[in-house]
Amino acid sequence: MRAIAVSEYGATPAPMNLPRPEPGPGEILVKLIAAGLNPMDWKIADGLLKDSVDASFPLVIGQDGAGVVDAVGDGVTRLRHGEQVYGVFGAPERGLGSxxxxxxxxxxxPVAKMPxxxxxxxxxxVPIASMSALAMVDRARVDAGQTVLVVGATGGTGQSAVQLAxxxxxKVIATARDDMAGTMRRLGADETVDHSKGDLNGQVLAVHSGGVDAILDMASDTTAAEHLAQLLRPGGTYLSTVWAVNPDAMAARELRGINFEVAPSAELLDRLSDIIxxxxxxxxxxWExxxxxxxxxxxxxxxxxxxGKTVIRI
Ligand SMILES: NC(=O)c1ccc[n+]([C@@H]2O[C@H](COP(=O)([O-])OP(=O)(O)OC[C@H]3O[C@@H](n4cnc5c(N)ncnc54)[C@H](OP(=O)(O)O)[C@@H]3O)[C@@H](O)[C@H]2O)c1
Incomplete structure (x- = not known):
């Protein structure tokens, strides 16, 4: 089969001809029509998992995909041959990806019937970015009447986070440069602040002098996150997808700090299908x-x- 893979960590991803995998017991084989790109894909190719997973090489890139169930292994009861499915397909220990x-x-x-x-x-x-956004909104306990700042709002995860919050x-405040401010409002943001035009804290406080209830952050490093956390009201929550938060330091200030890691599941995908x-x-x-x-x-x-999202046509 055709695949995009790396021969070792740090290598440039390249087209390769690799054996088609066989589904084992409890597994399905999916003929993919499209793969979704996430920053995680090049981070894994760079070696993100090298201390936690014994990856097999060549390692096919990619997590997200959508396609048709082509074969099912023994004991498969939920998904059927011919069904249109989407989900997360990365299995680095077997060298497999989307x-x-x-x-x-x-x-x-983490695979489910397509919307x-x-x-x-x-x-x-949809899968990684929107599952992350949905789970973050859950974890932050976002509720009616709250004010939520989404940092990195114009990216794949951020656009879903804005809509789901x-x-x-x-009330959603989204970071956006001028070219994306209108799009973010159409997606449901009440206001935008521009991270390319100086201090975000000042821009937010100019409109919300009492601060915000939650920050969903896809972009800030530790220094920037510490500064932004000053915007949180007591009891507020800061979620970082790039692990920039110090939960103990936040707790000392009566704030919840969470370094978020998505746990992909069929349940999250089914919820997203319903929402979509x-x-x-x-x-x-x-970009397709x-x-x-x-x-x-x-x-x-x-x-x-x-x-927005980039998709690879297989
Ligand atoms: N831990 C997890 O489970 C998890 C889950 C999902 C995503 N992530 C991580 O979260 C990050 C974002 O993912 P993604 O899929 O949304 O990426 P993406 O689609 O590549 O989007 C990145 C976006 O961030 C914006 N941005 C960059 N620096 C910014 C800043 N300082 N302030 C405000 N916005 C900024 C960019 O806008 P400009 O070009 O205008 O700056 C861009 O629109 C990645 O590092 C990804 O690996 C982690």
Whole structure:
């Protein structure tokens, strides 16, 4: 099968011809039509998991994907042959990932029926980013009447976080440069602040002198997060997807600090499918890259400036 893989950590992802995997007991084989790109993909290729997972090489890049169940192993009861599914397909210990014609998932793993109204290239853009956003809104206990600042709001995870926090009834402040301010408002942000135009704290406090209830942060380093945390009201919550928070220091200030790690699951995907089918979450695909341009798409994401999701057509 065709795949985009690395021969070792740190190598440049490249097209390779690799054996098609076989589903074992409790597993499904999925013929992928599209893969979704996340920053995690190039971080894993760089060696993010090298101390925690004994990866097999060549290692196929990618987590998110959407496609059709092509075969099922013994004992599979939930998903069926021919079903359209989306989910997370990375299995580095077997060298498997989603930038490939075929991938394996567990029947009890993070894979689910695709949202009814979506095509494959949209569905592949959903899993990691939107599961993260949904779980973050849960963990922050975002509620009606609260004020939530989303930092990194214009990226794949941030755009879903803005919509899901607004859906929960919160007043949402989103970071956005001028080119994205209108888009963020259309997605449900009440206000935008511009991270390229100086201190965010000053911009937020100019409108919300009492601060905010929660910060969902996809971008700030530790120094920036410590400064932004001054915006939180007592009892407020700071979630960082890039592990920039010191929970003990936050607790000493009566704040909840959480270094967030997504736990992908079929349950989260099923909830997202319902939300998407109800028209309450849109996933904006910024770039549908042909398979041959996958390595370039990874390099572009690493360089920054995402304005939505990138999807690879398999
Ligand atoms: N731990 C987890 O479970 C988990 C889950 C999901 C994501 N993540 C991580 O979260 C990060 C974001 O993921 P993503 O998928 O949303 O990435 P993405 O789609 O590449 O988006 C990154 C966005 O961040 C914005 N940004 C960068 N620096 C910023 C700053 N200082 N202030 C405000 N916005 C800033 C960029 O906008 P500009 O170009 O305008 O600056 C861009 O729109 C990645 O590092 C990813 O690995 C972790």
């Amino acid at each position: 930038y490939a014609e075929y991938a394996i998932a567990r029947d009890d793993g 009814a109204g979506m095509i494959y290239t949209q569905a592949a853009a 607004a859906r929960a009834g919160a 089918d109800a028209g309450e979450l849109r996933v904006r695909v910024e 890259a042909p398979f041959a341009e996958a390595a370039g798409a990874l390099a572009a994401n690493r360089a920054g400036g995402a304005r």
